[in-house]
Amino acid sequence: MLKRFTPILAIFILMFALPGKAFAHSHYESSTPGDGEVMQEPVNEISITFDGGIEEGNVEVTGENGETISVRDIEVESPEITATLEEPLENGEYTVSWHQISADTHTVEGDFTFSVDAAEDEGATPEDEAEAESEAATEEQQEEASDEQTGAVETEQTEENESGSAMLWISIIAAIAFIAVLVAYAKKRK
Numbered sequence: 001m002l003k004r005f006t007p008i009l010a011i012f013i014l015m016f017a018l019p020g021k022a023f024a025h026s027h028y029e030s031s032t033p034g035d036g037e038v039m040q041e042p043v044n045e046i047s048i049t050f051d052g053g054i055e056e057g058n059v060e061v062t063g064e065n066g067e068t069i070s071v072r073d074i075e076v077e078s079p080e081i082t083a084t085l086e087e088p089l090e091n092g093e094y095t096v097s098w099h100q101i102s103a104d105t106h107t108v109e110g111d112f113t114f115s116v117d118a119a120e121d122e123g124a125t126p127e128d129e130a131e132a133e134s135e136a137a138t139e140e141q142q143e144e145a146s147d148e149q150t151g152a153v154e155t156e157q158t159e160e161n162e163s164g165s166a167m168l169w170i171s172i173i174a175a176i177a178f179i180a181v182l183v184a185y186a187k188k189r190k
């Protein structure tokens with residue numbers, strides 16, 4: 001009796017184990033700068049590495065007052081996203097909000113923070129001028145940026161949850177159908 005059910009059990013386990021791997025989201029694995037890291041040198045590039053393949057992705061960087069930091073270029077080279085900034089970051093705390101489409105077509109998103117605490121030169125440097133400029137632009141963008149972000153985050157999370165549970169239900173229904181067929185077959189043979 002037990003022997004007869006061993007293959008069924010094996011198939012049953014495989015059915016749950018395989019899709020789990022094939023359809024897994026790609027998660028944040030590491031980044032430069034790292035989560036919570038304090039950088040003591042200028043930062044003008046942020047890269048994030050994921051634990052699986054990604055199809056596309058985007059990165060948004062905001063300063064501690066919610067200002068949007070200009071990103072010049074986003075490069076997606078699975079499993080890595082690299083954002084090149086318009087100019088080196090001034091001292092302060094930054095939030096990196098990322099989202100990507102995993103190889104399984106699901107959208108995954110998250111964020112992390114890091115700060116820059118580099119020794120600052122005395123006297124006016126080109127960097128100081130850039131600082132003044134970006135501070136002027138900051139206040140205008142501030143409200144806009146925070147509104148946009150909240151909206152975007154909510155939509156993506158809903159999408160992810162829906163497709164995630166759809167996948168679960170498909171697996172369960174497939175498993176039940178499969179067992180029903182096996183039981184019918186076993187009965188016929190008696």
Ligand SMILES: [Cu+2]
Pocket residue numbers: 023024025102104105106
């Ligand atoms: Cu997925």
